[in-house]
Amino acid sequence: MKIQIKAAKNLQQKTDCLVVALKPLKKIASQQAEINAATDGALDRLQTSGQFSADQGELASIRVPAGLQAGHLLALGVGSEKNLDTETVREILSGLASKVKALKAESVLCDLQALIAKSDIETVSRQLVEAFGDHEYQYIPQPKAARGPKTTPEFKLTMWCDDRKQLATAKHAAAVGLAIHNGKTLARDLGNMPGNVCTPSFLASQAKKLGRSHELKVKVLTEKQMQELGMGSLLSVSKGSREPAKLIIMEHRGAKKAKDAPHVLVGKGLTFDAGGISIKPSAKMDEMKYDMCGAASVFGAVLAAAELELPINVVGIVPSSENLPDGQANKPGDVVTSMSGQTIEILNTDAEGRLILCDALTYAERYKPASVIDIATLTGAVIVALGHQTSGVMGNDQEVIDNLLAAGDKSLDHAWQLPIKETYKKQLKSDYADLANIGGPSAGTITAACFLSYFTEKFRWAHLDIAGTAWGGSAGKRATGRAVPILTQYLIDRC
Incomplete structure (x- = not known):
């Protein structure tokens, strides 16, 4: 266009x-x-x-x-x-x-x-x-x-x-709109691709391509490198798949000072989620190719930041895997050790997104970030709560949450805050590990965020659950490109 x-x-x-x-x-x-x-x-x-x-x-x-x-x-x-x-x-x-x-x-x-x-x-x-x-x-x-x-x-x-006085303002606004459109287009294309095409390795190749075309620093960690870092939680998800997991890091260095604290975006990159041993029902399982839309929105937002040449540092981190049933796959009752050293009892292998995100969030600590936002198609419960119109947002820092909500209102990519409280965290209690990966049938969206909160205590953090907004609804069986607008606006506002 x-x-x-x-x-x-x-x-x-x-x-x-x-x-x-x-x-x-x-x-x-x-x-x-x-x-x-x-x-x-x-x-x-x-x-x-x-x-x-x-x-x-x-x-x-x-x-x-x-x-x-x-x-x-x-x-x-x-x-x-x-x-x-x-x-x-x-x-x-x-x-x-x-x-x-x-x-x-x-x-x-x-x-x-x-x-x-x-x-x-x-x-x-x-x-x-x-x-x-x-x-x-x-x-x-x-x-x-x-x-x-x-x-x-x-x-x-x-x-x-x-009015000629309008010209500069109009051109700048159009450039923002075009960058968001281009970011959404990339996110939609990645989300709409079939799972046998858009694999973790394919996402890694797309990140490298983006790096070459937009002067981004791109690094892709292999399973061996993740093993050396102690990412036992992330790697446990990929055990049931023949596709190797990848940890993709994309860096936009736009600040005058290279050491300025970056804003980090962490996107869930499950390129296909069958549920693992806790296998999903067959109806609509084809839509589980969209379980990487959090990752796709990170790709889109990083692209938009690069096109707009935003004068800030932005880091996009994408943990990517498949979740399939196999003789080596996670089993309900297994205990894994995360990069943070915390142990996790896996009560449901279909709650795998938080297992890959938690190690990616721990990895984000090394950047000493100004803020961290993770984006994930994490829970069906958020659709029950907010439908397909609004994303759920939670976190440990009210200022970051407020900034994200304001960005959603300005970009028309709306979000709504849900609470994180100790009373919900009690639902994650495990007799065999530091915490369980699910908190029971009630407040599923909140307990999922509570799980992630155990891995975000060293930085300012917000969590976006886009399970209802990333695809479906009025868009039908298509990716929407959300949450590219809210993330891009959040980054613009940080400038």
Whole structure:
């Protein structure tokens, strides 16, 4: 997707679709007198015929309008409300993007001053890019090597600014929107890939590719190296698979001082989760390829940080494995020793995400981080609590949690805080180890976070449970690219 922000309006510029935002006035054409005159009163006719009233989100299309070099003239209503919040702006622009896609337009010019007047240039510019990015995304099912050369033309999106003073702000906001779109696209592509393609080794290769293209420092630890570090918990999960586990580290060094404390993102990378010996029911087990969406969101956020050249240090850590039943796989009742030295009784082998995350969190200590956020499709319980709309957030530092919640509100990638208290930690008591890997049937999302809290006592930490938001819901059987927006906004705000 190619984005342009221009100060000069050119009504004779060739485009598949010219979009004009309009307020509901007695004479809507007065807002776009030049366009109305060029088209011999087309906007007047839209209003007098009753086809268009400029209600919020209303759309009306004129095909091949006379006097313009446009395939369609598309009128967009912004409604009568004095002020529009970010959520409403996004809803209006998503409807516009959907209509443009239905028209099969490959280039769009947008004059959105009527919408900007009800919001602001930064919000409209960013949300325009993100909305069109979401509607333009398409997953190509074949593995990358079999796709061949890209044949579809690049989609071109242009927005006009009436005021040159708006230009710098609009361009910056569009760049943020495009970086988030690119990060979401990477996360979606990785999430949508089948498990026999997107393996731990494949994720490692993608990290190295990202490192080469965006000047990231990338390191991949083998099982032998993890064994030497004492990562018995992580390695216990991969024992039932022929695919070797990987610990992937990606570093964006954007701060002026290389030693500035980084913000660390830790993403659960279960490229396929059959549940192990505690095997899952067969229905919908194919969706367990999405159990690496936490890792995918880390890839996407690191990419966005690199594209925006954020002046901070960011470290992405991805513990990656498969969880399959095998003669060597974890068994219920087994006890493993984590990198921290704490022992864990495995009561359910399907609670494996926390087993790989805990060693990755301990590994994060060596960076002396400013903050650590782990992201995981960790519990089905979070879907019961919050549905597919909102991610769950917990942690040991209220400031980090508040910053994450604020980032979610600004990016429209919402999260909601759940409590971590000692009363919940009691559910993890084990007679045979320091703690058990599950806390029983109640408060599953909270006890999972409580488990991780035992490995985060040396830094400021928050946990995002994205099991309900990473795929499914209104997206159907598709990855959504969340939590790339909330993580990217969190990193932007740290600048």
